Amino acid sequence: MHHSPEGTTYLNYPKGLMSWLVTLDHKRIGMMYLASVLFFFFVGGVFALTIRLELFTPEQNLLTADQYNQAFTYHGVIMVFLVIIPMIPAAIGNFVLPLMLGAKDVAFPRMNLASYYIFVAASVMAVATMFFGGVDTGWTFYTPYSTQTQTATTLMLCAAFVAGFSSIFTGLNFMATVHKLRAPGQGWGQLPLFVWAIYATSVIQVLATPVLGLTLALVALERVAGVGIFDPALGGDPVLFQHFFWFYSHPAVYIMILPAMGVINEVIPVFSRKPIFGYKAMAAAIFGIALVAFAVWGHHMFTSGQTALVNMLFSLITMFVAVPTGIKVFSWIATMYKGSIHFDAPMIYAFAFLFVFVIGGLTGVVLATLGADIHFHDTYYVVAHFHYVMVGGTLFGFMAGLHYWWPKFFGKMFNSFLAKLSAVLILIGFNVTFFPQFILGIQGMPRRYWSYIPEFTALNQLSTIGSFVIALGFFLALGYLTHSFFFGKKAGSNPWRALTLEWESESPPPLENFRFDPVVTHGPYEFKGERV
Amino acid sequence: MAGSVDTEGFKEHHPAHHFKDADHEFFTVKNGMWLFMLQEILFFAPLFVAYFTFKFIYFEDFQYSAAKLDWKLGAVNTVILIVSSFTVVRAVVAAQRGNNEGLIENLIYTIICGFGFMIVKAIEYSSKIADGVLPGAWMNNAALVEAAPQAPLFYSLYFMMTGLHALHVAVGIGLFAWLLLKAKRRELGPKYYTPLEMTGLYWHFVDLVWIYLFPLLYLVG
Numbered sequence: 001m002h003h004s005p006e007g008t009t010y011l012n013y014p015k016g017l018m019s020w021l022v023t024l025d026h027k028r029i030g031m032m033y034l035a036s037v038l039f040f041f042f043v044g045g046v047f048a049l050t051i052r053l054e055l056f057t058p059e060q061n062l063l064t065a066d067q068y069n070q071a072f073t074y075h076g077v078i079m080v081f082l083v084i085i086p087m088i089p090a091a092i093g094n095f096v097l098p099l100m101l102g103a104k105d106v107a108f109p110r111m112n113l114a115s116y117y118i119f120v121a122a123s124v125m126a127v128a129t130m131f132f133g134g135v136d137t138g139w140t141f142y143t144p145y146s147t148q149t150q151t152a153t154t155l156m157l158c159a160a161f162v163a164g165f166s167s168i169f170t171g172l173n174f175m176a177t178v179h180k181l182r183a184p185g186q187g188w189g190q191l192p193l194f195v196w197a198i199y200a201t202s203v204i205q206v207l208a209t210p211v212l213g214l215t216l217a218l219v220a221l222e223r224v225a226g227v228g229i230f231d232p233a234l235g236g237d238p239v240l241f242q243h244f245f246w247f248y249s250h251p252a253v254y255i256m257i258l259p260a261m262g263v264i265n266e267v268i269p270v271f272s273r274k275p276i277f278g279y280k281a282m283a284a285a286i287f288g289i290a291l292v293a294f295a296v297w298g299h300h301m302f303t304s305g306q307t308a309l310v311n312m313l314f315s316l317i318t319m320f321v322a323v324p325t326g327i328k329v330f331s332w333i334a335t336m337y338k339g340s341i342h343f344d345a346p347m348i349y350a351f352a353f354l355f356v357f358v359i360g361g362l363t364g365v366v367l368a369t370l371g372a373d374i375h376f377h378d379t380y381y382v383v384a385h386f387h388y389v390m391v392g393g394t395l396f397g398f399m400a401g402l403h404y405w406w407p408k409f410f411g412k413m414f415n416s417f418l419a420k421l422s423a424v425l426i427l428i429g430f431n432v433t434f435f436p437q438f439i440l441g442i443q444g445m446p447r448r449y450w451s452y453i454p455e456f457t458a459l460n461q462l463s464t465i466g467s468f469v470i471a472l473g474f475f476l477a478l479g480y481l482t483h484s485f486f487f488g489k490k491a492g493s494n495p496w497r498a499l500t501l502e503w504e505s506e507s508p509p510p511l512e513n514f515r516f517d518p519v520v521t522h523g524p525y526e527f528k529g530e531r532v
Numbered sequence: 533m534a535g536s537v538d539t540e541g542f543k544e545h546h547p548a549h550h551f552k553d554a555d556h557e558f559f560t561v562k563n564g565m566w567l568f569m570l571q572e573i574l575f576f577a578p579l580f581v582a583y584f585t586f587k588f589i590y591f592e593d594f595q596y597s598a599a600k601l602d603w604k605l606g607a608v609n610t611v612i613l614i615v616s617s618f619t620v621v622r623a624v625v626a627a628q629r630g631n632n633e634g635l636i637e638n639l640i641y642t643i644i645c646g647f648g649f650m651i652v653k654a655i656e657y658s659s660k661i662a663d664g665v666l667p668g669a670w671m672n673n674a675a676l677v678e679a680a681p682q683a684p685l686f687y688s689l690y691f692m693m694t695g696l697h698a699l700h701v702a703v704g705i706g707l708f709a710w711l712l713l714k715a716k717r718r719e720l721g722p723k724y725y726t727p728l729e730m731t732g733l734y735w736h737f738v739d740l741v742w743i744y745l746f747p748l749l750y751l752v753g
Contacts, residue, residue, distance in 0.1 A: 211575075235682045
């Protein structure tokens, strides 16, 4: 039943460009996602640097006010819909999830390929808007502005709608895969926590994304057909849009962070040579976060005219998110306690994740507090908070995962020293960029403006300098990873001595993943007698 | 039962390489189909929530506008869809028993029902359009707007909810036509009828959405 010839890998068998473009292999599709996501990360990053350059001084430096609006819209839309959301599940998860389950592929390989091409179509549409007048609504498409602006917003709405279906199909596929394609001996209690995290993410993707899809369709219909659902002139209600939008987009925040937590769940026990602390509590916490995610959307609308009672309830429920999150953070720390810690690049990123994510999380509690939020709403405090969670959380989790599974992806090792150096550069650059923004926010600098009062200049300049340190760190990563791809040392099947199934196959794995039928005989984190 | 099953003469189906056997494939696909319907429910949800919200705010206008809908046509369509759900079940049973003629017959009945539904829908829509009763900004019926200022919003929701549903019916008709082709090639038999069962599930879902839309738009009030 194992068809691929001895000595071939998924990278070189079958051969030819066409075999890649129509591949049904989850590993190849994952790598195609990875390439696309990294490309759009670069594009979104260029927009970010452009924004930071404009904000280097209060004067107009290189963008007009309208161009600035477009720049932060593209930065937001590209980073959210084309980078952060698919980054871990669709790219890394696609590759790793079936391997971790001992499966030959995802449940529906053709649907998986369709997801990828739907994603590509959405990306093309999103990029095409740049040539039809651009988009200036921000990534949130708030009505009534989004129904009135004369920019290419309709096309961008369609792009986000289409991207949503890619996300739904991926989530559906992963759920069915976890339900039905686990290896013999692998019950739910033997699943690696990365699988739990991807699974919970998928639940959110399947349940929340359709609401966003239809809502964006309504905004598009509003623009082309004047249906009036969100238009007060026709009896509609713009605040209803906010409810619909955040019903998806708050859970979407957990679509972004849960997979990153999943990566950290794998990295910390492996590099501490210790079983994960509180496996069941960790799995439950993942689901706790996913569940609470659906009941907190109103905290984006404290200033949108909800009643005081509703505000209080959303504030309270939002603080509940801190409970499962706290369980996870303390369990990670407890896992490391008395462990034999190895400081390889994935672990450095895991440390960076913990450090930065805790700041992002705690400032989230501050924002959930009603009185404080009225002051912080739409200031740089919010910008700093969600960058600490999305960049510090998701992106650092992604980088941890990229380095952790890189040897499995390509069968090559990377330069460990340069990897650590780049991780440290990115961590420092990140904090230099975004910590000043907390202070700016507290001092009242509003978000989404191309200028500011002169008193804010010093902190903004610090922030801009930090953003270029981040860029330097990523270019360094691009350098040594490219070098590793072509000239890296052979990795061997299990360079990190991990216990999950993907490491039992070769690096890189062959078509259909395993040359034997994998059976699970031990838990994913049962490290024994290895403490030094 | 076993004696009446004709397993002969059907094209053999090979399960995809990553499944253990045909049953494994069948139940995995079914699992995926249920998940798909879960997302479908959420896809319709905002329209229902919007409808309830605005009905709550503009109760009188919505009642007045709803009374202008022809409940008899709605009822005819309800009967058509329920009958078609029955013929789909008969088609699945026929396939399970290896009765290819019965399968083809019931697929044709189902497709006829689908077209019947669309024709009734077209009659409804065209009478509304003729009266200038159109969604939102397109509303062109002064008398209606005078009596119920929020009628445009009601008809926005009416056209979008029934329109999205009709789109699902159209997709269903296409799927059944595809299945009919498969049945004529004797590809659906007792050992393999997965696409038929899944399309059946989808069709029941489409039916169920209508079961909610009909009382909500045509009957209440």
